[in-house]
Amino acid sequence: xxxxxxxxxxxxxxxxxxxxxxxxxxxxxxxxxxxxxxxxxxxxxxxxxxxxxxxxxxxxxxxxxxxxxxxxxxxxxxxxxxxxxxxxxxxxxxxxxxxxxxxxxxxxxxxxxxxxxxxxxxxxxxxxxxxxxxxxx
Amino acid sequence: xxxxxxxxxxxxxxxxxxxxxxxxxxxxxxxxxxxxxxxxxxxxxxxxxxxxxxxxxxxxxxxxxxxxxxxxxxxxxxxxxxxxxxxxxxxxxxxxxxxxxxxxxxxxxxxxxxxx
Numbered sequence: 001x002x003x004x005x006x007x008x009x010x011x012x013x014x015x016x017x018x019x020x021x022x023x024x025x026x027x028x029x030x031x032x033x034x035x036x037x038x039x040x041x042x043x044x045x046x047x048x049x050x051x052x053x054x055x056x057x058x059x060x061x062x063x064x065x066x067x068x069x070x071x072x073x074x075x076x077x078x079x080x081x082x083x084x085x086x087x088x089x090x091x092x093x094x095x096x097x098x099x100x101x102x103x104x105x106x107x108x109x110x111x112x113x114x115x116x117x118x119x120x121x122x123x124x125x126x127x128x129x130x131x132x133x134x135x136x137x
Numbered sequence: 138x139x140x141x142x143x144x145x146x147x148x149x150x151x152x153x154x155x156x157x158x159x160x161x162x163x164x165x166x167x168x169x170x171x172x173x174x175x176x177x178x179x180x181x182x183x184x185x186x187x188x189x190x191x192x193x194x195x196x197x198x199x200x201x202x203x204x205x206x207x208x209x210x211x212x213x214x215x216x217x218x219x220x221x222x223x224x225x226x227x228x229x230x231x232x233x234x235x236x237x238x239x240x241x242x243x244x245x246x247x248x249x250x251x252x253x
Contacts, residue, residue, distance in 0.1 A: 011161035015138065018159075018190070036190075036221040037228070043192050047160040095230060102204055104163075104197030107229060111193055114228045 003066040007046075009054035017046050017064060024066045025074070034136055038074070041115040044108035045078055045087075045130060053082030076132040084128050086121050087112060138162040141169045149248060150178035151241075155187040158195035167198045170213075174202075179211055180248040184241070186217030191225055199235055212236060212251035216244035 003024040007013045021039045030038070046062060054060040063079040092110045093103070112119065118133040139162040140155040150173040158166055173181050199215070206213050216238040218226075226232045236251065238244035 011159070014159045014161060014192075015157065018157075033221055033224055036224065040190075040192060040225060043159060047192070047194070051160070095234065098197075099200055099203045099234065102201045104167075104194070104201045107196050107200070108193035111225070111228055 001066075001068045005064045007062050007064065008058040009050040009056055009060040009062060010058040011047060011050060011056060013058075014043050014047055014050075018043055020064065021066070021076075025068075028068065028071075028074075030136060037115045038076075038134060041112045041132065041134075042076060042078075044112050045132065048087070048108055049078060049080055049082065049085055049130075053080065053085045072136045074134045074136070076134070078130045078132075079124070079127050081127045084121065087119060088121070139165050141165050143169060143173065145178075147245070148178075149180040149182055149245065150176070151182045151184055153184040153187065157190040158188070158198075159190070159192045160194040163192075163194035163198050166195055167201075170198065170202055174205070174209070174211065180252055181206075181211060181213040182241070182244050182248060183213065183215045184217055185215050185219075185222060188218065188222055191222055196226065196229065196231055200231065203234060210252065212248045214238050214244040214248045214251070216241055 005020040007016060018039050021042045025035060049062060050056055060082065065077040067075040087109045090109055093106045098106055116132045116134050120131050122129045122131065138156055139158050142153040144151050152169050152173060154166060214236040236247055238247050
């Protein structure tokens with residue numbers, strides 16, 4: 001099954017992204033705790049892209065694709081043509097340091113890596129594709 | 138998105154967070170805690186019973202106050218969290234860095250203990 005959602009890079013659209021992910025997965029018997037974590041990971045990835053690659057310009061678009069190739073396997077792709085923001089190259093700051101520096105950022109990437117099984121980047125038709133994979137047994 | 142109410146009980150400021158906190162709304166939480174500290178409250182409780190969702194932007198707000206509140210000896214206790222919300226804190230190990238109680242009476246008790 002395939003689902004697609006196109007959205008402008010405004011943080012006020014994050015709620016729509018969460019609703020899209022939740023409704024696309026609603027018939028997949030995903031336990032609520034897992035469902036909430038997946039929704040969170042997609043929110044984090046999209047907000048990161050909106051802020052860091054698109055400076056929250058609502059005219060810039062993200063495409064969100066959800067593919068369910070087999071029962072319990074979920075592939076999420078976020079497609080955009082902004083500058084590449086590769087979280088695998090970003091070193092998560094130590095929690096103690098974040099507290100000490102009173103910093104508010106740096107937690108989202110840690111969440112995405114903890115929730116998803118795999119995060120990879122590819123190019124397709126000259127666009128950036130961030131692919132997140134999650135398997136629920 | 139998020140609605141924040143503040144009320145006072147037994148000299149404590151109780152911040153109720155209703156709805157969802159994400160990157161677009163975390164500033165509201167930040168302002169509420171800043172006001173509470175600015176108004177001189179010595180104990181802060183955060184009622185999370187109507188909090189349906191929190192992303193890293195909201196977690197970051199709580200984290201950013203840990204040091205300041207510790208320096209000022211102001212305990213901040215979160216309570217009433219739904220399991221799915223608590224799970225977000227737990228994934229990051231924040232449940233150990235913040236003070237979290239199950240119910241309001243437990244949160245009040247913990248705030249008293251922490252301020253001694």
